[in-house]
Amino acid sequence: MSRHAIALAQINPTLGNLERNVALHQKSAEEAIGRGASLLIFPELSLTGYFLKDIVSSVALALTSPLLDRLRDLSHRIDLVVGLVEESPEHLLYNAALYLSKGEIRHLHRKVYLPTYGIFDEQRYLAEGSRIRTFRAAVGRSAILICEDMWHPSTVCVASIDGMEILISPSASPGRGGLEEGQAFANARAWETITRAYAQLFTCYVLYANRVGYEDGACFWGGSEVIAPSGEPIAKAEYLSEQILMAEIDTAEVRRARMINPLLRDERLDITLREMERVRREGPR
Amino acid sequence: MTGLSLHCEFARKILSGFIANEVRKTGFSRVIVGLSGGLDSALSAYLGAEALGAENVLALLMPYKTSSSESRAHAELIVKELGIQSDLIDITPMVDAYFERFPEADQVRRGNKMARERMTILFDVSAKFRALVLGTSNKTELLLGYGTLYGDMASAINPLGDLYKTQVRALAGHIGIPEAIIRKEPSGDLWVGQTDEAELGFTYEEVDQVLHLMVDRRFEIPDIVAAGFDEQFVRAVLAKIQSSQYKRRLPLIAKISARTIDRDFRYPRDWGK
Numbered sequence: 041m042s043r044h045a046i047a048l049a050q051i052n053p054t055l056g057n058l059e060r061n062v063a064l065h066q067k068s069a070e071e072a073i074g075r076g077a078s079l080l081i082f083p084e085l086s087l088t089g090y091f092l093k094d095i096v097s098s099v100a101l102a103l104t105s106p107l108l109d110r111l112r113d114l115s116h117r118i119d120l121v122v123g124l125v126e127e128s129p130e131h132l133l134y135n136a137a138l139y140l141s142k143g144e145i146r147h148l149h150r151k152v153y154l155p156t157y158g159i160f161d162e163q164r165y166l167a168e169g170s171r172i173r174t175f176r177a178a179v180g181r182s183a184i185l186i187c188e189d190m191w192h193p194s195t196v197c198v199a200s201i202d203g204m205e206i207l208i209s210p211s212a213s214p215g216r217g218g219l220e221e222g223q224a225f226a227n228a229r230a231w232e233t234i235t236r237a238y239a240q241l242f243t244c245y246v247l248y249a250n251r252v253g254y255e256d257g258a259c260f261w262g263g264s265e266v267i268a269p270s271g272e273p274i275a276k277a278e279y280l281s282e283q284i285l286m287a288e289i290d291t292a293e294v295r296r297a298r299m300i301n302p303l304l305r306d307e308r309l310d311i312t313l314r315e316m317e318r319v320r321r322e323g324p325r
Numbered sequence: 326m327t328g329l330s331l332h333c334e335f336a337r338k339i340l341s342g343f344i345a346n347e348v349r350k351t352g353f354s355r356v357i358v359g360l361s362g363g364l365d366s367a368l369s370a371y372l373g374a375e376a377l378g379a380e381n382v383l384a385l386l387m388p389y390k391t392s393s394s395e396s397r398a399h400a401e402l403i404v405k406e407l408g409i410q411s412d413l414i415d416i417t418p419m420v421d422a423y424f425e426r427f428p429e430a431d432q433v434r435r436g437n438k439m440a441r442e443r444m445t446i447l448f449d450v451s452a453k454f455r456a457l458v459l460g461t462s463n464k465t466e467l468l469l470g471y472g473t474l475y476g477d478m479a480s481a482i483n484p485l486g487d488l489y490k491t492q493v494r495a496l497a498g499h500i501g502i503p504e505a506i507i508r509k510e511p512s513g514d515l516w517v518g519q520t521d522e523a524e525l526g527f528t529y530e531e532v533d534q535v536l537h538l539m540v541d542r543r544f545e546i547p548d549i550v551a552a553g554f555d556e557q558f559v560r561a562v563l564a565k566i567q568s569s570q571y572k573r574r575l576p577l578i579a580k581i582s583a584r585t586i587d588r589d590f591r592y593p594r595d596w597g598k
Contacts, residue, residue: 054350055595093591215339217541223335254346256593257482259339279335280342 042292044179047077048264048285052253055089079119083251086123090212091255096165100127115140132167147175149184172198180205180291187211200242211250214258240271243297269297331492333499340484344376350598355456360384362396366461382409387443390417436515440476457481465490470569490529
């Protein structure tokens, strides 16, 4: 079966309140299950909220945490992507996302690129992830890249070469600037450009789950969307409002896109690696 | 001026969402706003009413004996248009009682005292009305330091603090604030004949363009001059921002301990909310 009903949870988590956020996850999952979804994707740091600052250490969860058991249980009924502060056995804290299915953690992605500029402060509080891996999900071979990871195309290249058909991108994007030009923040328009470009360039689905709500005055703009491998958006949530966005994805579309545009077939990994190595060795010209 | 235009409907949605969200998550459902009759407090009141409902907004009119009758008429017009609750508290007795002790005080001291008198009343009545104080300072005056610290700059949440004055005007027009209020000369009305632009020495139109380039677009001074602005003017604007930086920060705390408030004890204000 190549068709799957999936859902993106455009929610407004409470900053630093795990208990309330787990309840919000359960409620969202019930709605998604009721509407027939087999996969529900939550935004970045969906269990904790985003601008945590010093709260970070108080809401960090080990992967063995009983609190996560409740989500594992839920994953018998629907596959879940959830965002959390993960505490490693060495007590390093990561901005992470889990893929949960049938009571198991099937995949862990630790955010590789931690923005620390402008309104962002992640490197002050968090450790950098160091892996980009695809994994087998029911909807197809998937990769999770969290928010800022997506602003470095190298991450998407690696995932693509590693077999990605579905790019899952949980995000907590605060709106900034651009209200001069139209009815969207400047960075929202930028996101809409890159999600479409990645879908088209890597002939994959892009599932972009962004949150809504306000934290200390910053506004998360929502606008979650599902982009088909053709680069066409097939579902888009409203800006600024909470919503469970439903979409049907069909991995046969990935095949069709790759028949039309055999970009992956023509990718030259050897050249890329050789030239990257040269630049690393010799510096830019 | 393209950089300062504003998609008013989207901004309106963000700002009324901001008020509703930030007020309710603290457990409140109401706001209180000091209504001067001027444009900024009018816009805050409109946004507050839109976010929370007119019945959840209380406007306080706090004139001094020299305040213009036009200011009062405009404040009353806003109350009527919005159907919000209001109260009038004349600050003349308390301000005059205080300055009997300092008859020589100049108009700046007197103006600051009036602004702080109004602040204490707003915060007192906010406790009675179980409301948060809604701010009215715009980005232009915050950056220039053109406001009274612990006076009109004091609030619990401020929907206007990231809008330049020219954007406040545009949004006010869009949201339906009466033309007479939008078109009149901006004034603190702290003494007879005071106007912002005469006191500042430049117009909001001019300074907002410079502030936008300097703050939002990160132009350095030579870049702003190359864009067609007078160097002396640009330097004067920067000097105002620099000399008023203290007004935009908490008081300095002498560091003694391992963890000092706001230095290395850093929590969001919306902690747990």
